[in-house]
Amino acid sequence: MNSNKQLYLVTDHRIPFDLLEKKVKLCLEAGIDVLQYRNKYADTRVQYxxxxxxxxxxxEFGVPFIINDRIDVALSIDADGIHLGQSDMPLDIxxxxxxxxxxxxASVHNSQEAYDAIKAGADHVGVGALFHTSTKVNTKLISLIVLEEIRATIKDIPIYGIGGITPNNLTSEYLKILDGAAIISAILNCSNPTTEVKKFNALLKKQN
Known part of the structure; x- marks a missing residue:
């Protein structure tokens, strides 16, 4: 599954929405492959x-749009998909x-969760946090060894790394295993999202 590595952007609720929307447009223009809307704090109407x-x-850019957690919101707007964590709705439901x-x-943290996700019908998994991140508290870091174990379990669907990923720490060791990188802060919380998207794409696409 290591051909056509993808850049998967996840939104940050801490950014005012009008500014976020502008930054997302810049990222779409620069070449992201997937966008996930993640906001666990806003009212349902706001999320809709x-x-x-x-x-x-x-x-408008032909990019799939995925919603985190809220399957009701995803269904109401006919989103392209949904991403669920271990404490969210069961994947099979x-x-x-x-x-x-x-x-x-599905978010997974070990090979058993990865196996269960595939069995329940997941199309792809997110694994993290790979590095320390400001977007989640009390996160447990996933070692390279555990990531390799998950890769051994998952042969046929993509694995996206997430959590504190930057162009500097997305090394060849990770790129050999991952099918893509899910990014929040390194792109959206910088002064020039376009430049950062291009940096990530230079790393991801050269591995193909």
Whole structure:
């Protein structure tokens, strides 16, 4: 699964939405492959309105739009898929609700969770945190050894690394295992998102 490595952007609720929307557009223009809307703190109405706007923007660029956690919001705007954590709705139930054609991603932290995710119908998994990150508290870091074990378990669906990833720490050791990188702060919390997207793409695409 290591061909066509993808740059997967995840939104940051700490950024005012109008500014976030502008930054997302710059990232789409620069060449991200997937966008995930993640906001666990906003009211449902706000999530509906914000995700509707971001989905429209993504589809102008032909980029899949995924929603974190909130399957009700995903269904209401006909998003391209959903991403679920270990404490969210069970994956098999989510797959039933979504149907066979939507993308279903899962956060996993070990090979058993990875195996269970595949069995339940996940199309891809996110593994992290690979490095220390400011977007989640009390995160347990995933070692390279555990990442290799997950890769050995997952043969046929993509693995995205997440958590504190920068162009400097996305080394060849990780790129050999990962099918893509999910990024928040290193792109959205900088002065020039376009430049950072290009840096990540230079790393990801040269591995193909």
């Amino acid at each position: 309105e914000e995700s509707s706007r971001l989905k429209k923007l993504c589809h 989510a797959r039933q609700l979504l149907g066979p054609d939507k993308l279903l991603g």
